[in-house]
Amino acid sequence: MTNTFSFDLQNTDGKARTGVIHTPRGDIRTPAFMPVGTAATVKAMMPESVRETGADILLGNTYHLMLRPGAERIANLGGLHRFMNWDRPILTDSGGFQVMSLSELRKLTEKGVTFRSHIDGSKHFLSPETSMEIQRLLGSDIVMCFDECPALPADRTRLEESMRMSMRWAERSREAFGDRPGHALFGIQQGGLEEDLRAESAEALQNIGFDGYAVGGLAVGEGQQAMFDCLDFAPDQLPVDKPRYLMGVGKPDDIVGAVKRGIDMMDCVLPSRSGRTGQLFTRQGVVNIKNARHADDPRPLDEACRCPACRNYSRAYLHHVFRAQEMISGMLLTWHNLTYFQDIMQGMRDAIAAGTFAEWEAAFHAGRAQGDIEPL
Numbered sequence: 001m002t003n004t005f006s007f008d009l010q011n012t013d014g015k016a017r018t019g020v021i022h023t024p025r026g027d028i029r030t031p032a033f034m035p036v037g038t039a040a041t042v043k044a045m046m047p048e049s050v051r052e053t054g055a056d057i058l059l060g061n062t063y064h065l066m067l068r069p070g071a072e073r074i075a076n077l078g079g080l081h082r083f084m085n086w087d088r089p090i091l092t093d094s095g096g097f098q099v100m101s102l103s104e105l106r107k108l109t110e111k112g113v114t115f116r117s118h119i120d121g122s123k124h125f126l127s128p129e130t131s132m133e134i135q136r137l138l139g140s141d142i143v144m145c146f147d148e149c150p151a152l153p154a155d156r157t158r159l160e161e162s163m164r165m166s167m168r169w170a171e172r173s174r175e176a177f178g179d180r181p182g183h184a185l186f187g188i189q190q191g192g193l194e195e196d197l198r199a200e201s202a203e204a205l206q207n208i209g210f211d212g213y214a215v216g217g218l219a220v221g222e223g224q225q226a227m228f229d230c231l232d233f234a235p236d237q238l239p240v241d242k243p244r245y246l247m248g249v250g251k252p253d254d255i256v257g258a259v260k261r262g263i264d265m266m267d268c269v270l271p272s273r274s275g276r277t278g279q280l281f282t283r284q285g286v287v288n289i290k291n292a293r294h295a296d297d298p299r300p301l302d303e304a305c306r307c308p309a310c311r312n313y314s315r316a317y318l319h320h321v322f323r324a325q326e327m328i329s330g331m332l333l334t335w336h337n338l339t340y341f342q343d344i345m346q347g348m349r350d351a352i353a354a355g356t357f358a359e360w361e362a363a364f365h366a367g368r369a370q371g372d373i374e375p376l
């Protein structure tokens, strides 16, 4: 254990990297996938089970938690780790992205954003300063700068103005965060898909100085190829010796493509949300458990998977509880998806360390191209 936050880069294979982020609450093996615990819970999962899937860190959403149950309340109850019974690292987002996507009647100025809660219409204000204060109250280990994330496509003038304001907000975030040993503050690169704007943003962030750097503003409607094209240059513009975090990504092949391009951390609601809607990610592609073909199938969902849904239950059972809308359905299917995502991360970490990432990637794509096993 350590009292400080640090990053050890351990192996590289092409642009792909492995390493360890050390925090006082435990190590984070990278590349890392962070399950999303929006409202102080990864939906349908006990924290112990999330840990069993292999997650070293969770993501919490500032926007949701400030509105309900409130950051002050969580602080009075001992902080988010204690509140939700997860003693390992937690990263919180700044609230900016969700204010833009969920709230109503937003008013954006240089000072910050005034908005109304999507829950009860109450009025709130978020700024670099208030976001840092809320994330401090939550007790987050990795705090994100408050920024603005424009939806794509957006015209260049809009992207440029937005990015420059986000860089001024990054400076205010750094100032407001202050000196908090053992806690990290990450800057967020913006600039849309424009290489020169991304470079300007990366330079501005490095002049301020952060413990890690996120590639923000992607996975907002641009499509996978455009995202990969941007990731061909964006991570290279960030410091080699600090963690690089791609926000809000993604599907299994997005994750593999991002790691290949030098990304160390990612988060997405996809494995948990898809688990609840019956969409499962497996080594042989996507399986929809709702499909009638599974109704009499005694075989496991994924023969090679170590999760309880695959070890202890048949496709027929998973199909039945999904159709009957039993609660165990969301639990088992989420457990499977989170396990599969973590196994992808472990597979990549091992392959990068062994210098065999290209072979691993080819096998990953070949398996998924096979499609699901033949119906009985």
Ligand SMILES: [Zn+2]
Pocket (backbone or CB within 6 Å): 301, 302, 305, 306, 307, 308, 309, 310, 311, 335, 336, 337, 339
């Ligand atoms: Zn499984």
